[in-house]
Amino acid sequence: MGDPVTHRRRAFALLTASAALLAGAVTAAPAATAAPTAAAAPKKCYTQSTIGLTCHHHYGKKWAERGSTGAHVKEIQALINGTTTYYKTHGKALAVDGIYGAGTQSAVRWFQKKYIGASAVDGIVGPRTWDALRGYRN
Structure with missing residues (x-):
């Protein structure tokens, strides 16, 4: 005892x-x-051989625009946070909440201009933007 x-x-x-x-x-x-603390930094996303970069919210390429909601929007938000210079450039992470609002639209437009080109800037995530988000450069 x-x-x-x-x-x-x-x-x-x-x-x-x-x-x-x-x-x-x-x-x-x-x-x-x-x-906010340093823990607020975005989580990392990884390459999956069948789809390219993923943050494991959504594995497809579903169309997204202002007003869209769901896992595919979370994937877009997480990809922008985890695979681009968005966090470093803006000093904050994009909210990964699955709601495609003004902040997400602005981030998508920033992504399109920086990673695809000025002619691609429309704030809509279609096939071309998905390919760029997934790491396929056109």
Whole structure:
């Protein structure tokens, strides 16, 4: 069973650590949302032999434009974050929320201009933009 004094010390240490963790979690939660940290950097996307670059939200090339929602929009947002200089250029990541709003449209237009060419800028993700997002250069 062991030394009773050692057992009490361990129990007290565990109780103290638990109380500190609980107190920290309660007081730290509001501060965590106040300022973004380095952890806000985008996740990496990877090459999959059958489709090219993917962030594993959507594997197809479904048409997307302002007002679109779903996994294919998350894939577009994640690809822009994880495979381009968007984060470095803009100082923040594009929200990966599956909603193709003004921010996503602006990011798509930026991507089209930078990676495809000015003639491709329309803010719509069709076959040509998907190919560029997936890493196929025309």
